[in-house]
Amino acid sequence: MVRAGDGRVVATTDLLVEGSHFRRDWSSAADVGVKAAAQNLIDVAAMGAVPTALLVGLACPADLPVAWAQEFTAAFDAECELVGAVLVGGDVSRSPTLTIAVTALGDLQGRAPVTRAGAEPGDVVALTGRLGWSAAGLAVLSRGFRSPAQVIAAHRRPTPPYAEGPVAATCGATSMCDVSDGLVQDLGHVAAASAVQLRIETARLDVGPRLQDVGRALNVDPLRWLLTGGEDHALVATFPTASSVPGGWTVIGRVGEGEGVLVDGAAYPLPGWDSFRGSRA
Amino acid sequence: MVRAGDGRVVATTDLLVEGSHFRRDWSSAADVGVKAAAQNLIDVAAMGAVPTALLVGLACPADLPVAWAQEFTAAFDAECELVGAVLVGGDVSRSPTLTIAVTALGDLQGRAPVTRAGAEPGDVVALTGRLGWSAAGLAVLSRGFRSPAQVIAAHRRPTPPYAEGPVAATCGATSMCDVSDGLVQDLGHVAAASAVQLRIETARLDVGPRLQDVGRALNVDPLRWLLTGGEDHALVATFPTASSVPGGWTVIGRVGEGEGVLVDGAAYPLPGWDSFRGSRA
Numbered sequence: 347m348v349r350a351g352d353g354r355v356v357a358t359t360d361l362l363v364e365g366s367h368f369r370r371d372w373s374s375a376a377d378v379g380v381k382a383a384a385q386n387l388i389d390v391a392a393m394g395a396v397p398t399a400l401l402v403g404l405a406c407p408a409d410l411p412v413a414w415a416q417e418f419t420a421a422f423d424a425e426c427e428l429v430g431a432v433l434v435g436g437d438v439s440r441s442p443t444l445t446i447a448v449t450a451l452g453d454l455q456g457r458a459p460v461t462r463a464g465a466e467p468g469d470v471v472a473l474t475g476r477l478g479w480s481a482a483g484l485a486v487l488s489r490g491f492r493s494p495a496q497v498i499a500a501h502r503r504p505t506p507p508y509a510e511g512p513v514a515a516t517c518g519a520t521s522m523c524d525v526s527d528g529l530v531q532d533l534g535h536v537a538a539a540s541a542v543q544l545r546i547e548t549a550r551l552d553v554g555p556r557l558q559d560v561g562r563a564l565n566v567d568p569l570r571w572l573l574t575g576g577e578d579h580a581l582v583a584t585f586p587t588a589s590s591v592p593g594g595w596t597v598i599g600r601v602g603e604g605e606g607v608l609v610d611g612a613a614y615p616l617p618g619w620d621s622f623r624g625s626r627a
Numbered sequence: 628m629v630r631a632g633d634g635r636v637v638a639t640t641d642l643l644v645e646g647s648h649f650r651r652d653w654s655s656a657a658d659v660g661v662k663a664a665a666q667n668l669i670d671v672a673a674m675g676a677v678p679t680a681l682l683v684g685l686a687c688p689a690d691l692p693v694a695w696a697q698e699f700t701a702a703f704d705a706e707c708e709l710v711g712a713v714l715v716g717g718d719v720s721r722s723p724t725l726t727i728a729v730t731a732l733g734d735l736q737g738r739a740p741v742t743r744a745g746a747e748p749g750d751v752v753a754l755t756g757r758l759g760w761s762a763a764g765l766a767v768l769s770r771g772f773r774s775p776a777q778v779i780a781a782h783r784r785p786t787p788p789y790a791e792g793p794v795a796a797t798c799g800a801t802s803m804c805d806v807s808d809g810l811v812q813d814l815g816h817v818a819a820a821s822a823v824q825l826r827i828e829t830a831r832l833d834v835g836p837r838l839q840d841v842g843r844a845l846n847v848d849p850l851r852w853l854l855t856g857g858e859d860h861a862l863v864a865t866f867p868t869a870s871s872v873p874g875g876w877t878v879i880g881r882v883g884e885g886e887g888v889l890v891d892g893a894a895y896p897l898p899g900w901d902s903f904r905g906s907r908a
Contacts, residue, residue: 355636355732357682357716358716359684359718359728359730361719361720361722361728363721363726366720366721366722402640403642403728404642405642405644434638435640437640437641437642439647439648440644441644441646441726442646442723443686443722443723445644445686445722445724447642447684447726447730449640449682451636451638451732
């Protein structure tokens with residue numbers, strides 16, 4: 347039984363399928379446990395709610411080592427504990443395909459939920475959390491490298507800014523989402539839901555020396571990881587004014603009349619099918 | 628966002644995996660949709676709560692016909708509508724194995740949740756809903772028959788007594804669960820959780836002429852389907868006295884000191900591994 351302080355609860359659900367969302371040769375059971383918890387906890391936080399309770403369905407092959415499930419669960423629990431949420435239910439079944447279904451519930455603490463649909467022309471766009479690191483780590487792993495360790499760790503275990511979701515809601519965020527598919531793509535959903543145009547300036551995105559280094563080594567413009575890389579689970583939100591943006595957030599653009607997302611004044615070409623991630627709905 | 632009238636919400640989650648929990652050659656998309664909704668709705672009802680909101684994760688092969696997903700969803704929605712619950716969220720992903728993950732939330736309406744742990748010596752055991760029909764239908768299908776239609780329909784689409792869960796809670800049920808794995812097995816969980824012995828009398832179970840006929844045709848004692856067949860999702864509960872048992876429920880036994888389940892005074896041999904249903908956790 348879950349208590350919902352103000353009589354309202356937000357709920358979100360996500361599937362992780364082996365081969366589409368993770369690979370056991372690239373990620374440990376604990377890595378997958380952290381990722382499964384993190385992406386649902388941040389979904390709840392992105393609505394401005396505090397995650398309270400999670401349910402997990404685990405469909406696993408008959409030959410899955412018991413230790414894998416135990417390590418997965420321990421890491422999942424530990425990630426939930428970071429935000430004070432608890433695992434309250436679950437189901438286990440056999441399946442040829444290792445699949446993890448997570449549902450997370452959250453408490454709005456009396457606030458209205460923040461959706462993708464509230465951005466208004468004149469608002470500012472702001473970001474908190476790491477961006478591009480998971481994509482850089484995936485690029486490194488995809489080319490068969492095993493370093494630098496920091497970007498690989500970022501791919502294996504996101505560190506989303508959970509607490510910033512409720513903070514943004516309290517500060518009057520008009521729309522919010524986490525960056526799970528890539529900044530431009532996720533902002534595109536906000537633009538469509540809010541019927542506005544979001545205008546991002548790359549000069550305001552901090553690539554940082556680490557991703558610059560990895561970009562040089564792989565001959566990739568690291569800015570592309572920031573604009574199109576998913577799975578870091580940064581939070582991006584719109585606020586009525588620059589002065590309402592909480593500390594720890596960076597203004598990266600503005601909301602205007604129109605549609606879609608402009609990057610430095612132009613449409614940004616999105617990548618096509620990403621075979622590793624599989625389909626996204 | 629889900630409203631929880633009294634500030635408390637119950638939540639339950641279940642996985643359906645193709646090959647383990649359903650077969651597309653035996654069940655239509657609509658059948659699977661009904662089953663996926665029904666088993667979660669009744670889980671909520673068995674806690675004495677009214678189902679309010681559901682979330683669905685659908686992991687599907689690339690070649691799954693769009694019509695399959697549409698028919699699944701329409702039937703799922705229609706089953707939820709029977710109890711006034713709504714689909715509030717979901718996720719879709721690609722997977723080699725068709726997998727459906729359902730989470731259901733329910734409103735306790737100010738009552739305490741009914742668990743498996745509250746049965747007391749002196750209570751009566753009572754049942755509502757159909758028992759043994761799904762197992763009879765499965766037996767018919769397994770032998771390659773396509774009739775009688777009523778038991779096959781019962782296997783494909785359970786008709787759980789949703790409304791009786793909250794009714795039982797209001798009438799003071801001390802423990803409750805739905806029969807998803809078989810009466811004896813599910814009562815075994817109640818006996819263990821409550822630290823009591825449950826004593827069932829088969830003379831109080833109504834086999835009925837339909838299952839008698841099927842039993843004769845397949846040379847099976849139909850009582851076995853009532854005692855060990857799952858998936859009809861009948862509700863079984865304990866009540867302090869026979870007079871507190873609501874109309875529409877049948878007293879089938881008593882609670883005593885001790886442990887486990889007695890059927891007509893003796894332990895009942897449970898079946899071993901059921902290859903169709905796969906593992907159960």
